[in-house]
Amino acid sequence: MKLSEEDVKILNSKEGLRRILMNKKVNLERALRLANYDHKLKELQTELIKLQTWVINNNKKVVIIFEGRDAAGKGGAIRRFTAYINPRRYRVVALPKPTIEEEGQWYFQRYVNHLPRPGEIVFFDRSWYNRAVVEPVNDFCTQEQYERFMSQVNDFEKMVQSSDTYLIKLYFSITKEEQEERFEEIKSDPLKRWKITPVDLRAQELWDKYTEYKEKMFEVTNTENAPWTIIKANKKTEARISALSHILETIPYE
Template sequence: MEKLNPRDVKILNSKKGLQALLSDESVSIQKAIKSVSYIKNLKRLQKELIKMHEEVIEKNQQVIVIFEGRDAAGKGGAIRRMTERINPRHFRIVALPKPTEEERTQWYFQRYINKFPQAGEIVFFDRSWYNRAVVEPVNGFCTEAEYNRFMSNVNDFERMITDSGIKLVKIYMSISKEEQAKRFEEIKSNPLKQWKITPVDEKAQELWDEYTKYKTVMFEKTHTDYAPWKIIKANKKTFARVNAIKYLLSRIPYDKNRNV
């Protein structure tokens, strides 16, 4: 058995440590230690999120956080960890369905603009206008002309957003093909999660290379100084969630010494 250092012993002797160790017969000591360490780290970061959010509210700031990534990459899970402790009256999570017939006749960005934050609010987009950069062309949901028009306009659109004073944070959750396949199987076998699988998801594995091609172009064309992309390795969910929160905190200035 691997020798434990004093810090590990302290973790295991805590209430959370004992719960992690005793809750599942298959959990090893090292897994229990990692689990408790993750929970403590997450709680610490969530306190920082509260500080940051309170400052956004007080200063009437507007913040947009975009989450993109392949299907089953963990976008929703990361958003939930970001938002579960902050003031629910001053944030929204937006996950738009496919456009209605009326929305199809509108300017492409319009239905996203309609969801932009008010003063003192953060809006989290679980997928965004970047559907047109990857998902839509891969699955034939837009024409080549529509795709090219979007790619020509999106940087100017985001320049207008940031020039208006809105803070824009773009996060891409990146997983491997093998990890995606594994997560799809887990979702399919869980009656409480089966609703998550869509026809688009069903084709994601066979269209993997097409997604990669369009994703690469997206990064090349839309990574700018005023609206950069942050790519987060997401094969390990806990690692990805922690790093997503750290990145958001790094992008929104706030007083780290304020009390919560």
């Protein structure tokens, strides 16, 4: 492997040396790729601090939705995004199964309760779009409930945006083979095994049905005012860089 002066500089940096020493068998090509990722991620995380400062100082509100198939890397991306920003001025929302009381409410009500206050960023690790894909695929809602949601969601998002809120919708996309590989990795790791749910266990079996509902969701809800951005997520490092770059490019912070 031929190294440029810039490559050598990166490998001699703190990130580069850490990546070289991570494995007993030195792989300079892999170490260089990951060191470049570390460097780029740190640059973007620094910019995200600036964005958050602008949000706080100008009482702006930001909602960032992370959707995608199970094991697509949504949670890992959120952890990188929130690693250095002010913890008092952001929230990560990952709602559990609705309570009996919530099931009797207007569907969007439980999400309205978690929308950002002025000067705050909210990251939704899955969102109201559960009803567009996960719930109908797994028979967690009726066809009537699904259709009602699809007829209301665009108007709901317009109302959110009209309250001076930035809304960004990210969809992390992986292949069926990549999902299967990640599930096997999680199952074999005792520290990660808790992540596997009954819904995850059926994801491969229901792959085509998920695809059908996902495409319906894009067709109806990929609107001019609230478009979807598809993040290719087979490589987690590239997905994180791509998603964070998109956020920084979309919100006009100073």
